[in-house]
Amino acid sequence: MERVTPIYLLSGFLGSGKTTLLQRLLSHWKGQGLRPAVIMNEIGDVNLDGLLVSSEVPMAEILDGCICCTVRGDLGLQMSELITNERPDLVVIEATGAANPMEIFDAVTEVSLYLKLDIKPMITVVDSAYLSELYEAQKGKTYRLMLDQIRCGSVLILNKVDRISEEKREEVRALVRRLNPYAQIIDAVKCDVELEVLLNQERDQQYANVNPTTKEQDHDHGHDHDHCDGHCQHEDHTHGHDDHKHTHASHEHVTVYSHYFTGPVDSVEFERFISELPREVYRGKGVLSFSDTSSRFLFQYAYREADYLKINPQGDVPDVAVFIGEHFDKSLLSQQLKALEHSQSKS
Numbered sequence: 203m204e205r206v207t208p209i210y211l212l213s214g215f216l217g218s219g220k221t222t223l224l225q226r227l228l229s230h231w232k233g234q235g236l237r238p239a240v241i242m243n244e245i246g247d248v249n250l251d252g253l254l255v256s257s258e259v260p261m262a263e264i265l266d267g268c269i270c271c272t273v274r275g276d277l278g279l280q281m282s283e284l285i286t287n288e289r290p291d292l293v294v295i296e297a298t299g300a301a302n303p304m305e306i307f308d309a310v311t312e313v314s315l316y317l318k319l320d321i322k323p324m325i326t327v328v329d330s331a332y333l334s335e336l337y338e339a340q341k342g343k344t345y346r347l348m349l350d351q352i353r354c355g356s357v358l359i360l361n362k363v364d365r366i367s368e369e370k371r372e373e374v375r376a377l378v379r380r381l382n383p384y385a386q387i388i389d390a391v392k393c394d395v396e397l398e399v400l401l402n403q404e405r406d407q408q409y410a411n412v413n414p415t416t417k418e419q420d421h422d423h424g425h426d427h428d429h430c431d432g433h434c435q436h437e438d439h440t441h442g443h444d445d446h447k448h449t450h451a452s453h454e455h456v457t458v459y460s461h462y463f464t465g466p467v468d469s470v471e472f473e474r475f476i477s478e479l480p481r482e483v484y485r486g487k488g489v490l491s492f493s494d495t496s497s498r499f500l501f502q503y504a505y506r507e508a509d510y511l512k513i514n515p516q517g518d519v520p521d522v523a524v525f526i527g528e529h530f531d532k533s534l535l536s537q538q539l540k541a542l543e544h545s546q547s548k549s
């Protein structure tokens with residue numbers, strides 16, 4: 203009999219902690235003797251998160267677009283290849299933080315028409331510090347996308363609670379509960395949650411009262427996977443089902459800039475550059491060689507906080523930094539980074 207492959211979907215805004223959760227999940231499954239596989243989707247043209255996943259884990263990368271729209275057609279192909287060639291016990295899909303969650307469900311459901319999949323309830327990681335800040339202003343596409351991601355999660359991990367006061371935590375919890383009365387809400391730091399609880403949502407009775415219209419649609423596909431209450435707000439978009447190309451207003455505000463370095467840069471100057479990034483840049487990541495140390499580093503920048511991790515990447519990984527944000531000036535970043543490279547080549 204053909205195997206049914208469980209599919210776990212991780213959603214959440216850029217930098218909220220999806221890869222952090224993915225790493226925990228992968229070691230949990232491996233500890234149980236299971237063989238997980240990963241599909242990673244990046245809006246930029248390099249997959250730096252992939253460096254954080256052990257090379258033993260079979261992985262497919264879908265780069266340079268979002269699986270919910272521009273590269274949606276690639277999802278079926280990649281899933282099919284991964285499942286046929288690797289025969290994993292389960293597959294986790296980490297979507298880009300800019301993805302519309304309902305569109306991801308849609309895309310995966312399309313694939314389930316020709317591959318036997320058991321699509322699990324969506325896990326949404328929420329950056330509680332960033333949400334708390336956006337809630338003050340209550341506007342902007344980023345805020346609306348975050349709300350959609352919250353509405354469509356069956357489990358909501360309120361991550362990064364170390365970055366907000368107890369009072370703000372209460373406020374964020376209440377907001378999230380209002381937006382999604384059905385989901386389980388779990389506070390976390392670095393996505394350190396009880397994984398058994400997280401993964402066994404389907405057995406939880408509280409999901410029995412999910413909107414009946416959504417249930418009906420699920421039955422059409424033979425899966426009980428979509429626990430979104432059906433009121434996700436979609437940006438205006440047109441669907442061309444013939445070629446799977448979707449034009450998405452919701453992504454038009456997202457700007458990506460990838461900078462490939464020509465050589466090492468000074469670590470102090472680079473840290474200064476990061477600390478002075480414009481507010482419109484809300485996510486950065488990269489692999490760097492610094493002129494003042496022999497190691498290479500994976501750098502992460504999310505919501506004005508930067509992390510540097512020593513790494514020793516396998517294979518041919520270039521020095522690169524990717525920045526994601528809303529309408530920022532790419533040429534300014536390019537000039538500043540070139541100036542860092544230039545000051546090194548002179549010294």
Ligand SMILES: Nc1nc2c(ncn2[C@@H]2O[C@H](COP(=O)(O)OP(=O)(O)OP(=O)(O)O)[C@@H](O)[C@H]2O)c(=O)[nH]1
Pocket residue numbers: 214215216217218219220221222223251298299361362363364365390391392393485502503504507508509
């Ligand atoms: N302070 C704090 N930082 C965290 C927490 N969880 C994750 N981070 C940091 O936030 C940054 C982004 O985390 P990731 O797990 O890469 O986030 P992501 O959602 O996969 O990011 P994208 O793939 O770009 O969407 C990293 O530097 C993490 O170490 C947390 O609970 N508190």
